[in-house]
Amino acid sequence: MNKIALxxxxxxxxxxxCAIALSNSGYNIIATGRREERLQAxxxxxxxxxxxxxLVFDVRDKAAVDAALDSLPKPWSDIDVLINNAGNAHGxxxxxxxxxxxxxxxxxxxxxxxxxxxxxxxxxxxxxxAGHIVNIGSIAxxxxxxxxxxxxxxxxxxxxxxxxxxxDLTKYNIRVTGIHPGLVETEFSLVRFKGDEERAKHVYxxxxxxxxxxxxxxxxxxxTRPAHVVMTDITVLAGKQANSNTVYKDQS
Numbered sequence: 319m320n321k322i323a324l325x326x327x328x329x330x331x332x333x334x335x336c337a338i339a340l341s342n343s344g345y346n347i348i349a350t351g352r353r354e355e356r357l358q359a360x361x362x363x364x365x366x367x368x369x370x371x372x373l374v375f376d377v378r379d380k381a382a383v384d385a386a387l388d389s390l391p392k393p394w395s396d397i398d399v400l401i402n403n404a405g406n407a408h409g410x411x412x413x414x415x416x417x418x419x420x421x422x423x424x425x426x427x428x429x430x431x432x433x434x435x436x437x438x439x440x441x442x443x444x445x446x447x448a449g450h451i452v453n454i455g456s457i458a459x460x461x462x463x464x465x466x467x468x469x470x471x472x473x474x475x476x477x478x479x480x481x482x483x484x485x486d487l488t489k490y491n492i493r494v495t496g497i498h499p500g501l502v503e504t505e506f507s508l509v510r511f512k513g514d515e516e517r518a519k520h521v522y523x524x525x526x527x528x529x530x531x532x533x534x535x536x537x538x539x540x541x542t543r544p545a546h547v548v549m550t551d552i553t554v555l556a557g558k559q560a561n562s563n564t565v566y567k568d569q570s
Contacts, residue, residue: 319346319393320344320345320346320369321344321345321346321399322345322347322348322394322396322397322398322399323336323337323340323345323346323347323397323398323399323401323541324350324397324400324401324439325337325340325347325348325349325350325401326350326377326402326403326404327351327404327405328349328350328351328403329351329352329353329357329360330356330505331502331504331506331530332403332454332499332502332504332533332534332537333351333401333403333404334349334356334363334530335530335531335533335534336403336533336534336537336538337349337360337363338363338534339531339534339535339537339538340399340537340541341364341365341368342365343538344367344368345368345398346368346369346371346394347368347370347371348372348373348390348394348397349370349371349372349373350372350373350374350386350404350435351372351374351404352374352376353374354372354374357374371390373386373389373390374386376431377404377427377431377434377435378423378427378431378434380430383431383434383435383438384434384438387435387438387439395442396442396446397439397442397443397449398443398448398449398450399449399450399451399452399541400435400436400439400443400449400452401452401454401537402436402451402452402454404427404432405427405428405431405456405473405476406423406424406428406506406509406510407424407469407506407510408423408424408509408510408512409510409512410466410510410511411465413467413468416468424469424472425468425471425472425475428469428472428473428475428476429472429479432453432479436451436483440487440492443487443490444490444492447490447491447492448490449490449491449492449493450492450493450494450495450540450541451483451487451492451493451495452494452495452496452497452537452540452541453476453479453480453494453495453496453497454533454537455473455476455477455497456476456498456499456500457499457500457553457561457562458470458473459474459476459496459498460477460498460562461561461562461563462474462562463563466562476496477496477498480494480495480496480551481496491545493545493548494550495540495541495548495549495550495551495552497533497536497537497540497552497554498551498552498553498554499533499553499554499555500528500553500555500556500559501521501522501527501528501555501559501565502527502528502529502530502532502533503522503527503528503529503530504530507521507522523567524565524567524568524569525556525557525558525566525567525568526557527556528554528555532554533554536552536554
């Protein structure tokens with residue numbers, strides 16, 4: 319049987335492209351997300367030579383996570399690769415003006431959601447003493463930028479959890495990789511700005527941002543290395559992006 323990769327947040331962006339890339343490399347795919355119609359549509363983009371299963375749940379809902387993963391038929395529960403991709407940013411306000419509901423959403427999805435899914439998958443990897451966990455972080459895990467406060471805190475937590483996982487899981491032959499992208503043109507800014515398409519569009523104007531496929535290529539590379547090779551910590555920026563808050567845009 320092909321190896322199995324479970325990808326959270328697979329309805330769009332990086333998660334969707336990871337599912338496509340890994341299917342093309344022969345992985346059977348379990349895709350998860352909140353939008354069932356997109357999970358259904360994803361199947362047509364995957365290699366026809368692999369099997370596909372999807373689960374509809376919100377990673378911040380622990381009971382839903384547990385129920386969904388417990389529902390996996392036996393062949394599907396033997397997960398080889400977990401890609402914790404589901405994440406979000408809500409708002410871009412100075413901390414004193416931040417909305418606590420936005421804070422809750424970011425901490426619940428970016429941090430607790432990652433933990434809930436990992437908690438269900440890690441025991442199987444430990445039992446067979448093999449597996450690979452890839453946590454999709456952000457350049458915000460490495461730097462703090464103005465008005466990024468709680469979002470940056472959530473991604474710093476992902477970075478710390480990734481390092482902690484590696485310390486605890488390496489003895490079981492489980493590889494742990496953190497990938498920290500800069501500006502990737504996805505629905506990220508549209509969500510951050512709560513549907514303001516004009517504001518979201520300006521984020522990616524005047525330079526060539528990263529594409530979801532770029533990050534999927536890196537994920538694919540990391541998980542297809544030989545078992546004795548671990549890509550531990552990867553930060554990737556767009557060509558005109560110098561750090562989290564410095565982007566050299568065309569002036570024309």
